[in-house]
Amino acid sequence: MSTDTWSLYTLMKKSRLFEEAVGRLWHEGLISGEMHLGTGEEAIVAGVVSQLEPGDAMALDHRGTAALLMRGCDPVLLLRELLGREDGLCGGWGGHMHLASKEHLASCSGIVGAAGPTAVGFALAAESLRPGAIAVAFFGEGAVNQGMLMESIHLAAEWNLPVLFVCKDDGWAITTQRGPLFDESLADRVRGLGARYLSVDGVEVEEVWRAGQNALERARAGKGPTFLHARCVHLEGHFLGFMLLRMTRNPFRGGPGMTASLARSLLTPGGGTLRERLAGLRRVLSTLLATLRDPRQKPSNDPLTRARLALLTDPARLQALEAQLQEDVSAIVVAALQEAAA
Amino acid sequence: MKTMRFSEAIDSALGQAMHQDPRVLLLGEDAPLLRRNLLVRFGPKRVRGTPISESAFVGAAVAAAMGGLRPVVEVYMVDFLGVAMDALLNHAAKIEAFTGGKWTAPVVVRAPCGGGYGDGGQHEQSLWGWLAHIPGLTVVVPSTPADAGGLIFAALQHDGPVIFLEHKLLSETYLEFLGSGGRRTVHYDVPAEGARGPVPRTWEPIPFGKAVLRRQGTHLTLVSVGVGVHRALEAARILEGEGISAAVLDLRTLTPLDKEALVEEAARTGCVLVIDEDYETFGLSGEIAAVLMEAGVPFRYARVCTKTTIPYARGLEDHALPNVERIRAAAAEMLHTERA
Numbered sequence: 233m234s235t236d237t238w239s240l241y242t243l244m245k246k247s248r249l250f251e252e253a254v255g256r257l258w259h260e261g262l263i264s265g266e267m268h269l270g271t272g273e274e275a276i277v278a279g280v281v282s283q284l285e286p287g288d289a290m291a292l293d294h295r296g297t298a299a300l301l302m303r304g305c306d307p308v309l310l311l312r313e314l315l316g317r318e319d320g321l322c323g324g325w326g327g328h329m330h331l332a333s334k335e336h337l338a339s340c341s342g343i344v345g346a347a348g349p350t351a352v353g354f355a356l357a358a359e360s361l362r363p364g365a366i367a368v369a370f371f372g373e374g375a376v377n378q379g380m381l382m383e384s385i386h387l388a389a390e391w392n393l394p395v396l397f398v399c400k401d402d403g404w405a406i407t408t409q410r411g412p413l414f415d416e417s418l419a420d421r422v423r424g425l426g427a428r429y430l431s432v433d434g435v436e437v438e439e440v441w442r443a444g445q446n447a448l449e450r451a452r453a454g455k456g457p458t459f460l461h462a463r464c465v466h467l468e469g470h471f472l473g474f475m476l477l478r479m480t481r482n483p484f485r486g487g488p489g490m491t492a493s494l495a496r497s498l499l500t501p502g503g504g505t506l507r508e509r510l511a512g513l514r515r516v517l518s519t520l521l522a523t524l525r526d527p528r529q530k531p532s533n534d535p536l537t538r539a540r541l542a543l544l545t546d547p548a549r550l551q552a553l554e555a556q557l558q559e560d561v562s563a564i565v566v567a568a569l570q571e572a573a574a
Numbered sequence: 575m576k577t578m579r580f581s582e583a584i585d586s587a588l589g590q591a592m593h594q595d596p597r598v599l600l601l602g603e604d605a606p607l608l609r610r611n612l613l614v615r616f617g618p619k620r621v622r623g624t625p626i627s628e629s630a631f632v633g634a635a636v637a638a639a640m641g642g643l644r645p646v647v648e649v650y651m652v653d654f655l656g657v658a659m660d661a662l663l664n665h666a667a668k669i670e671a672f673t674g675g676k677w678t679a680p681v682v683v684r685a686p687c688g689g690g691y692g693d694g695g696q697h698e699q700s701l702w703g704w705l706a707h708i709p710g711l712t713v714v715v716p717s718t719p720a721d722a723g724g725l726i727f728a729a730l731q732h733d734g735p736v737i738f739l740e741h742k743l744l745s746e747t748y749l750e751f752l753g754s755g756g757r758r759t760v761h762y763d764v765p766a767e768g769a770r771g772p773v774p775r776t777w778e779p780i781p782f783g784k785a786v787l788r789r790q791g792t793h794l795t796l797v798s799v800g801v802g803v804h805r806a807l808e809a810a811r812i813l814e815g816e817g818i819s820a821a822v823l824d825l826r827t828l829t830p831l832d833k834e835a836l837v838e839e840a841a842r843t844g845c846v847l848v849i850d851e852d853y854e855t856f857g858l859s860g861e862i863a864a865v866l867m868e869a870g871v872p873f874r875y876a877r878v879c880t881k882t883t884i885p886y887a888r889g890l891e892d893h894a895l896p897n898v899e900r901i902r903a904a905a906a907e908m909l910h911t912e913r914a
Contacts, residue, residue: 261759264692264888266752316692316887327694327886342696343657344626377625380657405626407607473755476607490610497611502593508617515618516610 235438238553241539243282244274244437245554247298248536249561250307254297254314257565258472263314267328270298272467272528273400275535278302279440280368280398280460283448287365289337289354291347294329295400296340299370303336307561311568319572345378347371348397352384355393355457366394366451373414374405382425385459389426394451396444397427397459400434402466407476409522422459434462435535465533469523476523575772578719580744584684585612587723587777588646591730592616595644598730601631602648602684608747609648632658632683636666636735639681644730652685652701652739666735667710681736682729687715688741688801688851689895691753691762694886698742702799703850703857705737706828712736712782713828715799717744719771721826724780731779741800744768765804783830787839791821793909794845794874797836797862799825802849802896809901816902818909820847828858833865840866840873847876847905849896854879878904 251269258267270277273295281302284290292299297314301307305321313320314328326332329342339350351369358365375381376399388395403410422429430447432439440462447458469477479487494516498509531537543550578586589612592598601622606613613621624631628649635647649655655662666679689698706713714729714736716722722740729736742748743764754760788803789810796806803824810820823839825832840846846866848859859877866873878896885891893900 259757259759261757261761264753264760265697265886266693266755313886316889318887318890320887322886324887324890325695325883325885327692330694330696330886342694343654345657374626377627378657379627379629405603407604408623408625471755473757475751475756478756493611494614497615500589500615503589503615504617504620508619509614512613512615512617512621515606515613519607 235441237438237539237542240278240282240437240441241536241543242553242557243278243302244536244539246557246561247274247277247301249557250301250311250564251297253561253565254311255468255472257315263328264316265327267472268295268470269466269468269472270295272402272534273434273464274298275437275539276398276400276434276440276462276464277370279437280396280444282441283444284368285365287337287358287362289351289358289365289367290339291350291354291367291369292331292338292340293344293347293371293375294340294342296331296338296370297328300331300333300336300338303338305333305336305338307564308567311564315568317572345371345375345381347375348378348381348384351395351397352388352393355388355395356391358394364452366396366448368396368398370398370400372405373399373401373403373410374408375399376414376418376421382421385422385427385457386425388457392454392456394454395457396447396451397457399459399461401461401463403463404466404470406470407519409519418461428456428458429461430458431461434464435533435538437535437539464535465527467528467534476520479520480523480526576775577770578723578773579746579770580719580722580768581740581747583719583723583773584726584740585609586773587727588612589615590777591727592620595730597642597644598646599643600646600648601635603650605648628654628658629661633661633665635681635683636661636679639666639679639735640669640677644680644682646682646684646730648684650686651697652687653696653699655683655685655701662705662711662735662737663708667708670710670734678733679735680733682726682738683735684726684738684740686742686745686748687739688743689884689891690743690801691749692886692888692891693752695883697752698884698891700739700800700852700880702737702739702828703852703861706858710734711829713739714782714826715739715741715828716826717768717800717803717824720773721780723773723777725782725826727777728779728782732782739800741768743801765801765808767807768801768804780826782827783832785823785825785832785835787821787835788824789820789822791819791843793819793843794847794905795821795823795839795843796847796849796901796905797823797825797839798849799828799858800851802851805896805898805901806849808898809905812898812902813905816906818905820905831861831865833869836862836865837869837871840869840871844872845874845908847878847901847908849901850877850879851896852880854881874908876904876908
């Protein structure tokens with residue numbers, strides 16, 4: 233089988249439009265609490281999820297909406313759940329970090345790294361109950377420092393289980409940047425735990441698809457787990473309303489307050505030496521500066537922009553497709569917002 | 575009178591403690607940003623960010639405390655302590671007993687807790703009863719900025735491990751970070767007196783195990799911690815209009831538990847209503863009943879607690895958590911049946 237960019241783009245674009253609608257509803261206050269969008273990681277999700285078969289399982293993180301949508305979960309039920317409605321996918325009990333669909337063998341968790349053991353368990357069940365089926369775990373690069381995830385990679389390798397560990401690496405664990413140690417050692421770390429390691433550009437959907445195909449074929453054939461590392465950029469940062477992005481996008485709103493309190497703290501009597509204080513200030517500034525060098529603004533970091541380039545050969549078809557998807561998502565939003573039947 | 579917001583008071587007390595005691599250091603997820611003001615005052619050796627590796631850094635904080643430091647280790651939410659529970663359950667809580675009292679782990683675990691902002695059941699738990707169940711752990715749940723500062727200051731002078739739970743509805747830092755995200759379109763029921771309040775010029779330790787009577791009353795005593803104290807106070811104001819005089823007792827720490835104050839209140843009003851945002855079964859509310867029965871005071875008892883996993887939907891969530899109406903109704907029912 234070869235990639236079909238049109239169908240991959242359709243999955244990604246629909247997910248993007250859906251999540252953009254979610255973002256608007258969140259800003260309007262119709263969705264409470266945190267909201268982690270998957271905008272920017274669609275190529276990674278689509279490249280893998282598009283190849284799943286009935287009986288395959290997904291262990292998702294706190295950013296699982298796109299994967300569920302692409303897996304075929306009812307979008308109206310999904311959106312109603314995010315809206316906290318009792319007629320939502322989980323009866324309003326789960327919410328966006330705790331989505332689950334038994335029908336799709338898909339379960340989210342807000343505990344970083346929990347996708348690891350969950351995927352191993354799903355794979356163990358598949359091995360005896362659904363031969364040929366696999367389990368995929370989606371997580372961020374921050375999760376790779378979590379003991380339970382590293383232990384799971386090792387366990388999957390030790391038991392030769394059909395697991396695909398997918399690391400969506402955007403370089404940031406909330407406000408903590410991935411360190412150089414991580415980059416240098418990840419492949420060795422994964423291989424040391426006994427799994428196969430592949431790394432792709434997670435912005436290129438076809439590249440993800442090909443690596444996914446290879447890993448899934450091996451897993452289905454009983455050749456054990458693969459760890460797929462894929463770089464991406466989260467277009468909205470860690471979550472909607474992310475403080476660092478708000479600061480850098482609109483420095484005049486949050487900036488002055490933060491600067492004043494930092495200056496006060498820097499000058500408060502009693503504390504570290506001047507050298508230590510300046511080192512502390514550098515640490516804070518480096519985080520802000522790293523956010524200022526915003527990779528989100530580069531269109532080449534958007535997987536949809538990249539995939540779209542290949543489709544411009546047929547602009548009429550592309551335009552029709554995008555118009556259709558926009559219409560579909562608008563209809564989903566309207567349906568989701570409709571009053572529940574009495 | 576000087577006033578501060580809740581988390582500001584904690585950080586202020588931490589600053590004073592760090593200045594007075596060079597052994598105090600902070601570590602935790604995103605600490606460089608969340609505690610940026612302390613970072614620029616004390617430098618990166620004393621305010622350290624950690625990878626998302628709770629079992630490693632909480633466990634390391636416990637042993638660093640055994641090694642002579644006074645670490646304050648912060649996790650994003652008390653729910654995430656599940657990942658690091660071994661360090662607390664089997665190590666921090668045990669070392670003093672294992673050594674016949676010769677060695678302790680004076681570590682402070684600072685963790686946001688509680689719900690009311692629609693984040694769902696894996697991110698809004700209280701869990702103080704679960705933690706207080708373990709001998710060897712001190713569990714602190716402040717309800718005002720002054721208590722928050724004074725109790726964390728005390729925690730840093732305490733010889734053993736202290737779990738310091740900071741309710742997210744009271745914490746301006748966490749509620750903004752996790753709840754509103756800069757939006758003005760969402761509303762949370764934040765108790766104003768808990769979110770900002772008077773604080774002392776210089777922090778003094780508040781002794782553990784000393785409850786405070788927040789409101790005098792004669793017909794019944796509402797007992798709670800954290801945000802529950804403010805819900806109880808609001809219910810008491812409404813009950814007053816119905817001719818019911820309710821006292822409100824703020825326990826402030828679960829372990830040690832101020833049994834004396836509980837017994838005194840139960841003896842005085844003869845009627846105890848526990849408001850606990852933590853789970854109902856096998857927790858604080860049951861413990862209070864047991865303590866009072868052991869003391870042999872005759873008393874009527876009821877409780878308003880969280881009975882299920884906390885639902886995500888705001889309407890369901892409000893009903894699941896001890897809200898003012900549930901408290902009012904429970905109190906009215908207790909007194910109504912008593913009078914009948």
